Ligand code: SAH
């Protein structure tokens with residue numbers, strides 16, 4: 001936590017909001033993201049990576065490309081940037097030399113900087129990414145992005161905010177003071193960084209010995225919005241990013257393989273379904289309002305009943321498109337047989353999957369992970385009620401690949417991670433998602 005706050009202090013764009021334990025106890029629900037960085041169309045060396053079609057159009061217009069050519073030029077740029085993964089305008093051979101020169105004097109195709117890459121024994125990769133500076137005093141905020149390869153899919157866990165506006169009591173990200181929404185370009189850029197690193201472009205090859213899916217599909221086939229931040233507090237940017245990621249002429253991610261996880265921002269859920277048409281995951285974590293008020297404080301604004309009503313109304317919901325309910329296993333807090341039975345009762349009638357997540361401790365956290373026997377027992381009750389609730393083999397545990405924990409903090413967590421590895425506890429549960437088809 002201390003390190004996260006240090007990073008927050010370095011960034012003048014951070015909303016200066018401190019969350020004391022007293023504030024939490026008094027019912028503090030959310031911090032305010034004061035800053036919404038506007039990306040795109042800013043001449044003078046700005047990167048075009050991650051921009052929407054409209055933003056690319058504005059960027060081209062700003063360097064004098066005539067109106068009548070704009071549509072064609074956007075299509076060309078789109079193909080080079082998002083289909084081929086071009087890193088330099090000189091690759092864009094179907095554009096005239098003069099235009100390429102203009103482009104490279106005004107813009108770049110720079111990616112956010114990869115500060116570090118950690119590769120787990122099991123092939124999971126974690127990147128610490130430094131975002132471009134947003135102003136003269138900003139050194140660039142840092143976010144993490146995790147890639148989890150399996151034989152038949154590769155899942156990328158992306159962040160939607162730096163820090164989080166919410167303050168869930170078991171979540172490390174919630175303790176971070178710095179909060180700003182990522183731009184849609186910064187969200188998309190995480191996918192570009194991942195594709196660069198694992199060679200997921202036509203004519204590129206993965207690094208020597210890298211574990212990537214072998215089913216002939218793309219190496220990144222699934223996206224989960226389960227990194228830092230609450231995606232539905234940045235709905236516009238998340239929807240715009242999903243539009244870019246799922247565009248059939250570019251990055252071509254299937255919307256059914258994109259899962260947005262929310263702590264329960266009820267008023268935004270319908271819009272997500274209607275406009276982004278993605279899979280939905282709900283961080284439920286408790287089956288009673290008094291407990292959920294404490295664990296997931298947004299529950300004080302939108303309680304369990306309102307949340308589940310919004311789930312029932314989620315556009316496109318069917319047995320083929322189920323909502324995933326995430327449930328973090330906290331020892332002695334929410335893990336009793338009665339909790340499991342109530343969970344099953346609450347979800348009755350909602351096409352659902354249940355994802356039991358072993359709790360990841362962090363320095364200063366007041367919870368412990370439930371014992372394995374307890375998790376198994378809980379899972380059995382849920383399973384008997386007809387829900388698959390696998391607690392999967394932990395992945396990436398040797399590099400503590402839990403979303404939302406900065407590397408500098410994970411250094412400190414090494415000893416803890418080793419302990420967890422010995423006990424077979426990892427963050428896998430968080431990522432066992434996103435296979436809508
Ligand atoms: N803010 C969004 C998405 C990011 S969190 C949300 O809350 O849904 C992704 C998942 O990890 C959520 O279900 C979150 O509750 C869970 N999580 C947070 N901290 C955790 C921890 N310490 N151990 C295990 N899961 C955690």
Ligand code: SF4
Pocket residue numbers: 164165166167168171172173174175227228229230263283404
């Ligand atoms: Fe934010 Fe999600 Fe963490 Fe809650 S669990 S503090 S909503 S990132």
